[in-house]
Amino acid sequence: xxxxxxxxxxxxxxxxxxxxxxxxxxxxxxxxxxxxxxxxxxxxxxxxxxxxxxxxxxxxxxxxxxxxxxxxxxxxxxxxxxxxxxxxxxxxxxxxxxxxxxxxxxxxxxxxxxxxxxxxxxxxxxxxxxxxxxxxxxxxxxxxxxxxxxxxxxxxxxxxxxxxxxxxxxxxxxxxxxxxxxxxxxxxxxxxxxxxxxxxxxxxxxxxxxxxxxxxxxxxxxxxxxxxxxxxxxxxxxxxxxxxxxxxxxxxxxxxxxxxxxxxxxxxxxxxxxxxxxxxxxxxxxxxxxxxxxxxxxxxxxxxxxxxxxxxxxxxxxxxxxxxxx
Amino acid sequence: xxxxxxxxxxxxxxxxxxxxxxxxxxxxxxxxxxxxxxxxxxxxxxxxxxxxxxxxxxxxxxxxxxxxxxxxxxxxxxxxxxxxxxxxxxxxxxxxxxxxxxxxxxxxxxxxxxxxxxxxxxxxxxxxxxxxxxxxxxxxxxxxxxxxxxxxxxxxxxxxxxxxxxxxxxxxxxxxxxxxxxxxxxxxxxxxxxxxxxxxxxxxxxxxxxxxxxxxxxxxxxxxxxxxxxxxxxxxxxxxxxxxxxxxxxxxxxxxxxxxxxxxxxxxxxxxxxxxxxxxxxxxxxxxxxxxxxxxxxxxxxxxxxxxxxxxxxxxxxxxxxxxxxxxxxxxxxxxxxxxxxxxxxxxxxx
Numbered sequence: 172x173x174x175x176x177x178x179x180x181x182x183x184x185x186x187x188x189x190x191x192x193x194x195x196x197x198x199x200x201x202x203x204x205x206x207x208x209x210x211x212x213x214x215x216x217x218x219x220x221x222x223x224x225x226x227x228x229x230x231x232x233x234x235x236x237x238x239x240x241x242x243x244x245x246x247x248x249x250x251x252x253x254x255x256x257x258x259x260x261x262x263x264x265x266x267x268x269x270x271x272x273x274x275x276x277x278x279x280x281x282x283x284x285x286x287x288x289x290x291x292x293x294x295x296x297x298x299x300x301x302x303x304x305x306x307x308x309x310x311x312x313x314x315x316x317x318x319x320x321x322x323x324x325x326x327x328x329x330x331x332x333x334x335x336x337x338x339x340x341x342x343x344x345x346x347x348x349x350x351x352x353x354x355x356x357x358x359x360x361x362x363x364x365x366x367x368x369x370x371x372x373x374x375x376x377x378x379x380x381x382x383x384x385x386x387x388x389x390x391x392x393x394x395x396x397x398x399x400x401x402x403x404x405x406x407x408x409x410x411x412x413x414x415x416x417x418x419x420x421x422x423x424x425x426x427x428x429x430x431x432x433x434x435x436x437x438x439x440x441x442x443x444x445x446x447x448x449x450x451x452x453x454x455x456x457x458x459x460x461x462x463x464x465x466x467x468x469x470x471x472x473x474x475x476x477x478x479x480x481x482x483x484x485x486x487x488x489x490x491x492x493x494x495x496x497x
Numbered sequence: 498x499x500x501x502x503x504x505x506x507x508x509x510x511x512x513x514x515x516x517x518x519x520x521x522x523x524x525x526x527x528x529x530x531x532x533x534x535x536x537x538x539x540x541x542x543x544x545x546x547x548x549x550x551x552x553x554x555x556x557x558x559x560x561x562x563x564x565x566x567x568x569x570x571x572x573x574x575x576x577x578x579x580x581x582x583x584x585x586x587x588x589x590x591x592x593x594x595x596x597x598x599x600x601x602x603x604x605x606x607x608x609x610x611x612x613x614x615x616x617x618x619x620x621x622x623x624x625x626x627x628x629x630x631x632x633x634x635x636x637x638x639x640x641x642x643x644x645x646x647x648x649x650x651x652x653x654x655x656x657x658x659x660x661x662x663x664x665x666x667x668x669x670x671x672x673x674x675x676x677x678x679x680x681x682x683x684x685x686x687x688x689x690x691x692x693x694x695x696x697x698x699x700x701x702x703x704x705x706x707x708x709x710x711x712x713x714x715x716x717x718x719x720x721x722x723x724x725x726x727x728x729x730x731x732x733x734x735x736x737x738x739x740x741x742x743x744x745x746x747x748x749x750x751x752x753x754x755x756x757x758x759x760x761x762x763x764x765x766x767x768x769x770x771x772x773x774x775x776x777x778x779x780x781x782x783x784x785x786x787x788x789x790x791x792x793x794x795x796x797x798x799x800x801x802x803x804x805x806x807x808x809x810x811x812x813x814x815x816x817x818x819x820x821x822x823x824x825x826x827x828x829x830x831x832x833x834x835x836x837x838x839x840x841x842x843x844x845x846x847x848x
Contacts, residue, residue, distance in 0.1 A: 213693035213694070213695060213696075214664075214693055327781055329781055330781075357554040357555050357720065357782075358554070358720065358761065358764045358765050358766075359554060359760070359761065359764050359777075359778035359781075360781065361764075361766075362764045362766070362777055362778070363777065363778075363779075365766075366777065384693060384694070385766070386694070386768035387765065387766030387767055387768050388766050389768065390766055390767065390768040390769075390770070391766040414768055414769070424695065425694060425695060426768065428694050428695045428697070428698035429694050429698075429723065429768055430698075430701065430723040430724055430726060430727035431723065431726065431727070431769060432722060432723045432726045432750060432762075432765065432767055433726070433750070433751070433769075435726060435727060435747070436727075437705070438702055438705070439698040439701055439702055439727065440698065441695065441698040441699045441702055442695040442698075445663060445665065445695075445696070
């Protein structure tokens with residue numbers, strides 16, 4: 172399976188007056204057509220920055236310092252703004268956390284859909300309206316034809332997020348970057364939106380990069396997961412495998428710190444301390460000060476990504492050479 | 498269910514908000530008054546030293562109940578009996594003071610609930626001074642330092658401002674402030690919703706330890722059922738201002754009866770049970786401006802019949818829970834696979 176999106180050695184830096192901070196460092200992953208990749212991590216891990224970089228929406232003082240982003244075999248990180256703008260919306264669409272900020276409050280839902288489609292596709296006004304109504308019906312909005320005349324403020328949060336999904340799907344993109352698409356929603360609406368996202372990907376073969384902090388959402392819809400910590404990927408692998416038997420101590424700690432609905436422990440496992448701040452990076456493995464299994468070399472040497480089974484793990488414990496020696 | 502050690506008893510609590518257009522507009526356009534039915538006739542009791550959790554989706558009224566109990570919001574009807582005194586009936590702040598000392602609150606947003614211009618020492622000392630428990634001086638300083646140590650902060654942090662702390666640390670400061678007046682009861686409104694999971698684990702462990710050490714009683718408001726499963730002894734499930742099911746938390750989570758509770762539990766994504774086949778809640782919560790007739794859940798309920806649309810169900814007792822549902826009462830409820838049977842089987846290590 173060839174990758175639709177391939178991110179290779181991505182590094183994003185933020186320039187400050189007297190120093191340069193590294194927000195994302197040496198991040199590589201692939202997403203195939205029809206596949207949903209979950210990018211998970213805690214606040215500040217760099218997951219949204221990665222999504223923004225793929226969309227070509229990094230703004231000063233943040234910039235891509237190294238690495239390549241390939242879409243369908245073509246390099247897109249070097250495209251100029253016009254070429255990238257043509258790609259965005261048409262081939263690559265975005266869904267953000269807060270539907271209100273992605274919708275224009277002064278335009279009706281119908282006008283926004285029609286404008287987007289007519290910008291990117293060769294459609295007449297009547298065809299575009301027809302298609303907008305069909306899209307609203309597809310994302311589960313009742314009375315879609317009447318709703319075309321509604322403004323975003325007339326809709327509930329769940330309905331707005333459906334409209335954002337319809338907007339993302341309206342030009343049949345091949346890749347969707349969804350950044351915390353359900354975080355602002357209630358669980359019942361979240362489940363409906365995630366079902367919708369998954370169904371549309373399965374039907375149309377759209378690839379999705381789903382950025383979230385919620386392991387439950389990851390379990391629900393993704394095929395593969397990439398776990399980020401302090402700007403780096405610590406573990407990438409098939410979702411079921413990773414949830415059942417995580418290899419990286421950080422992933423394991425993260426899983427263990429989630430309370431279980433069906434088992435009650437007196438105490439939750441907790442990861443001591445907190446993630447290093449951007450302005451105080453940790454040498455070696457960024458997780459070693461909090462890691463219960465840290466070895467001597469973890470403090471000095473940064474672990475490369477080792478392949479174990481179907482997963483890639485950036486941890487010295489996964490080093491095949493180290494294991495055979497032990 | 499009236500036990501001797503009941504610390505809080507809420508009886509037919511009702512909170513309504515007037516959302517009417519202004520008088521002149523009503524006269525000109527003929528528009529009527531509009532009322533938000535935030536909380537309707539809610540009854541529950543909380544045993545001393547236990548955790549009672551209220552769960553439900555946004556707008557179901559759980560935070561309004563928390564605010565009413567904490568005295569931030571006045572009830573429209575019903576009574577709240579705290580340590581044997583009706584605190585809903587207080588007319589002045591002064592009369593309420595002795596009870597307020599025993600009833601503190603932790604809020605969801607640790608960025609908004611601390612005064613950014615106050616130093617931590619002053620924030621934590623405030624309840625002690627407000628309730629006249631100590632005079633300013635060395636003893637008060639020592640007490641504040643002790644409180645900060647209790648929640649896992651350094652006594653040297655008293656001179657810092659809130660912006661110098663992370664979200665998790667700020668929530669620790671909120672907890673220290675809530676504990677400052679040595680309360681018996683703490684209302685926790687979504688205490689970990691703004692935090693990352695690893696920080697959430699730290700805060701939940703801290704809350705549990707404090708409960709053990711000090712015999713605290715918690716009213717926990719949360720939309721996160723896994724957090725509730727971890728913390729609560731008893732729980733109430735709210736839908737559109739009413740309690741639809743309440744009782745022993747372990748029983749409700751393992752054997753939910755109300756169709757809404759069942760669907761809510763099915764809907765929660767569980768990282769330990771991916772890709773399980775589950776029922777879905779269709780539609781959205783109706784507006785509390787015009788709640789549906791009969792059982793408020795009937796437009797979304799797979800088991801609803803004509804009676805559900807007409808008649809509001811009264812709570813009935815099933816084992817250790819109270820359920821307000823006609824389907825349960827009439828025995829129309831289908832059996833449900835035990836939730837934890839769906840859990841993830843760990844695949845063999847195929848390396």
